[in-house]
Amino acid sequence: MRKSLMRMTLRQLQIFNEVCDLRSYSRAAEEMALTQPAVSLQIRQLEELIGQPLFEYVGKKLYLTEAAEALQRASRDIFGRLESLDMQLSDMQGSLQGQLKLAVESSAKYFVPHLFAAFKQRHPEVNLTLTVVNR
Incomplete structure (x- = not known):
């Protein structure tokens, strides 16, 4: 090299x-x-x-x-x-870290943020990205 x-x-x-x-x-x-x-x-x-x-x-x-x-x-x-x-090091520490990307259909945009908020409270080290799409 x-x-x-x-x-x-x-x-x-x-x-x-x-x-x-x-x-x-x-x-x-x-x-x-x-x-x-x-x-x-x-x-x-x-x-x-x-x-x-x-x-x-x-x-x-x-x-x-x-x-x-x-x-x-x-x-x-x-x-x-x-x-x-x-991710492997996080596993060894027993914590969840990284990035979670979720794409949802437009009608789900009303309840998914509440789920994301609850998830974020449990796993503050995870970066969340939500994309809303039309069908």
């Missing part, structure tokens, strides 16, 4: 994933409460470590390069493994 890859930080990968998801340095900066130059600097440092460009601009659209797609797959794997580790 190249030694330069060992110098990548998890924070750089978080910023990189946000830019990939939003396809915008500015929106990623806003989402992560950073400045746009700070995001640009982290991406530039990541590109230096990788030795290849990660993004291409065509007009005003941001596209991922082949290197970015490979890095995105690897970083999602890394964060998935860290999430799994977090």
Whole structure:
């Protein structure tokens, strides 16, 4: 393995994933409460470590390069493994932690928040996300 890859930080990968998801340095900066130059600097440092460009601009659209797609797959794997580790450690402590995402049909939006509130009281370490959809 190249030694330069060992110098990548998890924070750089978080910023990189946000830019990939939003396809915008500015929106990623806003989402992560950073400045746009700070995001640009982290991406530039990541590109230096990788030795290849990660993004291409065509007009005003941001596209991922082949290197970015490979890095995105690897970083999602890394964060998935860290999430799994977090869950295992929580299990060892006997507490429930992590994220619970629930999508419900629009008629359920009236009673599900009450269930979420009760669940949150029992398990305060769990982050809850509710999405209401039409059928």
